[in-house]
Amino acid sequence: MxxxxxxxxxxxxxxxxxxxxxxxxxxxxxxxxxxxxxxxxxxxxxxxxxxxxxxxxxxxxxxxxxxxxxxxxxxxxxxxxxxxxxxxxxxxxxxxxxxxxxxxxxxxxxxxxxxxxxxxxxxxPLTGPVLSGPQTTPYNCQTQDFALPDGSKLGAATDAACSAPTKVHYLYRSTAGGALKPLPAGAALPADLATTTTSAGASVPFVVRVETGTMNRGIYQNAILFNPAKDAAPTPLAPPAGWNKRLIAVHGSGCSSGWYVQGAAMGVSPYTGNYLSRLGEGYAVFTNTLNHPTNSCNATVAGETTMMGKERFIETFGVPAFTVSVGSSGGAYTSEQVADAFPGLFDGVFIDTTFPDALAIALSSMDDKLLNHYYTSSQSGLVGEAQMVGVSGHKSARAWYDMAVQSGRTDPVSGRVETIPTTGSFGGPYLAGAFNAAVPAAQRWDAATNPRGARATVFDINRNVYGVDAKGYALRPFDNVGVQYGLAQLNDGSITPDQFLDLNEKIGGYDGDGNYTAARTVGDAGAIKRAYQSGLQLGGGGGLAAIPVFDLSYIYDEDNFFHYQWFHFAVRERLLKANGDTKNHVMWRGGISFADLFGQTTPGMAERAAVNAKAQADGWAAFIKWVAAYKADKGAGTQRDKMIARKPAEAVDGCFTNSSNPQFIAQTQTLGSGGAAGSCNALWPSWSFARAQAGGPLAADKLKCELKPVAAADYKVTFDAARLARLNAIFPNGVCDWSKPGVNQTAVLPYASFGPSPVNPVFDVSKP
Missing domain, CATH: 2.60.40.10 (Immunoglobulins)
Structure with a gap:
């Protein structure tokens, strides 16, 4: 015909x-x-x-x-x-x-x-970019190291964009259970092949099609139930019989060393662990090495890559009924940032061990490292460790030091030694200028021997957004001008006026190479504005405003490794400020500790594991019920209206009793500790951070504060004339006025372009 x-x-x-x-x-x-x-x-x-x-x-x-x-x-x-x-x-x-x-x-x-x-x-081009700006150089291909489902490797890259031929493998689950096994090409279905019944009620062989290829200089995979003995080649109008028309985007974790590499692994496999169960239920899964922040700590590239990956999936299998994003730690903030800055890609996010963004970790750790430097240097003299813990806002000295250690991701000087105690920490030593081993030494920045080399910081990997200085180094949004460290402790009497003055007089700041300076740090105004516009600083008023956000603890540990509860509450506060309420945000608390995670047998370990299992299972069921309900609503009203109206009764705040048979306690979650703050805060207490102790918002969303004159009436203590004069000398331009929006604080611009797309242009780093 x-x-x-x-x-x-x-x-x-x-x-x-x-x-x-x-x-x-x-x-x-x-x-x-x-x-x-x-x-x-x-x-x-x-x-x-x-x-x-x-x-x-x-x-x-x-x-x-x-x-x-x-x-x-x-x-x-x-x-x-x-x-x-x-x-x-x-x-x-x-x-x-x-x-x-x-x-x-x-x-x-x-x-x-x-x-x-x-x-x-x-x-x-499939190799990108679309709107993330000029592609980062240097860039190291790793297709030759990427393991395929059958154990072979993807093979050497075929061009400078790290491309490789697309390959399809089939895996099956045995009736004996366990992990998926390779199904050789052309082979008959094995006798021990298990069947599975999907959420749509289809009973199909448990065979999974895994497609591996390259796009945007990353390696992608998608996985879906597929019967090669019966199903025709998939098309958008004839998808595999086992697909329930639901799609999951997977994000990895981490950030440190996430630069200048393609990535030799996904971080989270789309066909193992929890995703094996989801595949059996009929869900399809997709991901990319550039959606693993340990490979690429760049949310703009992650959003662009997600956009391209979903496009590829739809062109192959058809349009899903809905798409949700799942991630832990770095995968949590990537889920949120992509959802907010690229509206429409996700219809809900299911996250745990949550941060607002990588920037929140970096900036909080820079504050804590300054506090540590003040305390450990000979210039301090006045404030003791317990008092400094209060100034930091954390539960303990261990928690404060672990947060300070994380500032290594902001320091380009490889091998720099910092006096930060790490004994007993699960966070590890201070690592400045950390690179993936795949980045050759000749590519790495050194101020003396290789000043044009690649710099290993969370700022430099996002240079297209922040912009660069005359040396080509990324501009920085960190600013501590006017910040009154320890203000809460001054007002409650836990430090004296002299201690407060000494701390703020000597706290100092950083230069662009991470070196300490006597002067406070002035953040770049343009970099600050673009951080907001791009979503590198999560706003919450973009795509996140109209989708469910389901937030679990997974790891609960206020003493170790910086995954602290206040970050969860910072996300909620940003949603509140952007949208007027948090009706689309559900928080469940309770989880394992880092001692549990690292295999140390500790009292209550089994109970905490039971809490996690219960939270994950019940949380996922409530979350999917919510997403499915509002997506099925074809009536009048905005998506946000329908999403809130279709929220199921079980999707409410709460926590779990810490027992082998965890019970859910429905209770609005708040930042605090002790029974007076509620039973959940007695079971799973939470602490704070240095900027909040300095009077800043829980949202931690003001990168640079507006200033106001020093006024004696603003303090709960009395400064004599000499001390008041000293306070004015410390803050000659004034102190932070946290009641006002931050300098250049603005809403996220959806699909903001840093080149080459001409739509929604924000900035072109290649132009003077």
């Missing part, structure tokens, strides 16, 4: 069914319908097509009277209508994969019954 006949056949099949259904009911069946067809890009936004193809839906108007017209679909003037087929689920709609787009602008038009529609599509 020719393309033209096939096209006419497809149209007749759709339009004919409509005419039969509508026969005799339309008073205007004597004339032609001149309404235009509709064109909808299903696989991505029209502005961000990648790889030369896009899944497109054509909606046809109902034809009243006369012969069935011929549908024409033109790409840049060439007929491509033969790619379209009727969508059996939607009368008068056809779906097709439009391929062979040129890089740049493309025009797609559709005509039917005398009327036409046109849409412009912007296509970018």
């Amino acid at each position: 020719s393309d033209k006949n096939l096209r006419n056949y497809a149209v007749a099949a759709v339009a004919g069914a409509t005419l039969i259904a509508g026969c005799g009911n339309n008073p205007n069946d004597h004339g032609d319908n001149k309404a235009a067809p509709t064109i909808t890009v299903l696989s991505s936004k029209a502005d961000y097509v990648t790889g030369g193809d896009a899944l497109v839906e054509i909606g046809l108007p109902e034809i009243v009277g006369g012969a069935t017209p011929t549908l024409h679909v033109l790409l840049n003037g060439a007929e491509v209508g033969g790619a379209f087929r009727p969508d059996p689920a939607k009368p008068r709609h056809l779906v097709g994969l439009v391929a062979n787009m040129k890089v740049g602008a493309n025009t797609l038009s559709s005509s039917y019954g005398g009327a036409s529609a046109t849409v412009e599509l912007s296509n970018y």
